[in-house]
Amino acid sequence: MSDALRTLEDTVLAQIPLARAMQLRMQAYAGDRLTIAAPLGPNINDKGCAFGGSLVSLLTLAGWGLVVLKLRTLGHECDVYVQDSTVRYLAPVWENFSAQACLAAGESWDTFAATLAARGRARLTVDCRVALAGGQDACTLRARFVAIAKP
Amino acid sequence: MSDALRTLEDTVLAQIPLARAMQLRMQAYAGDRLTIAAPLGPNINDKGCAFGGSLVSLLTLAGWGLVVLKLRTLGHECDVYVQDSTVRYLAPVWENFSAQACLAAGESWDTFAATLAARGRARLTVDCRVALAGGQDACTLRARFVAIAKP
Numbered sequence: 625m626s627d628a629l630r631t632l633e634d635t636v637l638a639q640i641p642l643a644r645a646m647q648l649r650m651q652a653y654a655g656d657r658l659t660i661a662a663p664l665g666p667n668i669n670d671k672g673c674a675f676g677g678s679l680v681s682l683l684t685l686a687g688w689g690l691v692v693l694k695l696r697t698l699g700h701e702c703d704v705y706v707q708d709s710t711v712r713y714l715a716p717v718w719e720n721f722s723a724q725a726c727l728a729a730g731e732s733w734d735t736f737a738a739t740l741a742a743r744g745r746a747r748l749t750v751d752c753r754v755a756l757a758g759g760q761d762a763c764t765l766r767a768r769f770v771a772i773a774k775p
Numbered sequence: 776m777s778d779a780l781r782t783l784e785d786t787v788l789a790q791i792p793l794a795r796a797m798q799l800r801m802q803a804y805a806g807d808r809l810t811i812a813a814p815l816g817p818n819i820n821d822k823g824c825a826f827g828g829s830l831v832s833l834l835t836l837a838g839w840g841l842v843v844l845k846l847r848t849l850g851h852e853c854d855v856y857v858q859d860s861t862v863r864y865l866a867p868v869w870e871n872f873s874a875q876a877c878l879a880a881g882e883s884w885d886t887f888a889a890t891l892a893a894r895g896r897a898r899l900t901v902d903c904r905v906a907l908a909g910g911q912d913a914c915t916l917r918a919r920f921v922a923i924a925k926p
Contacts (some may be wrong), residue, residue: 639821642829645796669878676835676857678793681828688827705864706827712859 627694629653632689638683643685646678650689651722656733657663658690661722674717674762683765684709686725687750691769699739702771707747709767717754717762725752728766744773779847780804783840794836797829800875801840805883809841812873821860825913830905834916835860837876838901842920849888854920858898860918868905868913875902879917887922895924 627634633650634725636643643768647666651659660682667678684706727733728749739746747770776784784801787794802810811833818829835857841911842855878884879900890897898921905914 635821638826640826641817641819641903642793642796642826645793666792668790668792670786671854675793675832676790676839677791677832680831680835680860680862684827700894703822707830708861708863710859710861711831713857720791746779 625650626653632693634706636685636689640762642681646681646684648685653693655724656690656694657724658686659691659722659724660686660689661720661729663720664718664752671716674719674721676713679713679717679721679723679763680709680711680765682721682723682765683711683725683752683754684767686723687752687767688769689763690725690750691748691771694733695740697732697737700737700771701774702740702773704769704771707768707770709765711765713763715756715760715762717756719757721754721762723752723754725750740771740773746771776801776810777804779844785846787810787836787840795922797832799836803915804844804892807839807841807845808877809844810873810875811837811840812871814871815869816844822867823869825872830864830868830874830914831862832902833872833874834862834876834905834914838903838916838918839920842899842922843899843903845884845893846891846922849884851888851922852890852925853891854925855920855922858919860914860916862914864914866907866911866913868907870908872905872913874876874903874905876900876901886910891924897922900905
């Protein structure tokens with residue numbers, strides 16, 4: 625795991641109690657994709673499969689983490705907030721799971737970074753998914769994030 | 776608190792570890808509105824305000840709980856699942872918070888119950904919100920749920 629990814633994991637686990645309760649682990653950050661994993665046990669619902677709140681939390685954290693990591697790589701010190709999101713629950717998850725985040729189609733890191741440099745804030749859309757072991761989507765989230773440069 | 780609400784709280788806290796970690800409490804169920812509360816402490820993010828995952832979890836549970844409670848009142852034994860949702864994060868939450876769920880405009884419990892009785896499954900849309908102490912919306916969620924009659 626890279627230093628940047630370990631630092632992000634340490635920060636999230638230290639500062640977000642629910643992330644600790646979910647026992648999430650940063651798994652990989654490569655090719656502008658971030659993957660975060662969570663075990664099923666602490667994340668079950670009343671039916672014994674993954675709790676919707678855990679799925680959407682992991683998906684949102686994956687999207688947020690992707691933007692944070694990319695901005696650090698580009699040398700921007702920002703606060704990053706989620707603005708809105710749409711979630712689709714497509715299939716129950718009966719196993720340990722992971723959420724993967726990547727830039728939505730039509731978005732560009734270059735445009736995002738240029739807007740941020742020019743205006744001190746910028747928005748972009750990220751697509752995140754939890755897939756079953758067989759590759760089928762179990763839950764997808766499209767979220768819009770805003771980054772605001774630190775003064 | 777009514778027996779039905781207490782039973783729902785017991786079930787949720789016993790069977791959903793993340794609900795225990797959030798320390799949620801069923802607060803009120805009256806006039807076809809369900810309110811669930813959570814303290815800020817276990818639900819903070821890295822900035823010290825409410826974690827988006829906690830907000831959306833509480834909102835989704837409020838919507839799910841409303842459908843479950845109403846169906847029990849009407850005498851239906853069903854499994855209830857969330858299908859999709861849209862969340863808007865409008866303002867940071869720096870205090871203990873609660874999520875309130877009610878039927879979306881244009882929806883009808885009568886139609887929902889009649890469809891369920893006729894087909895064994897039915898869908899409906901619920902609106903949920905977390906408001907600040909002053910009444911302003913901090914986070915809203917519109918979610919679609921499906922109820923499936925138990926065999």
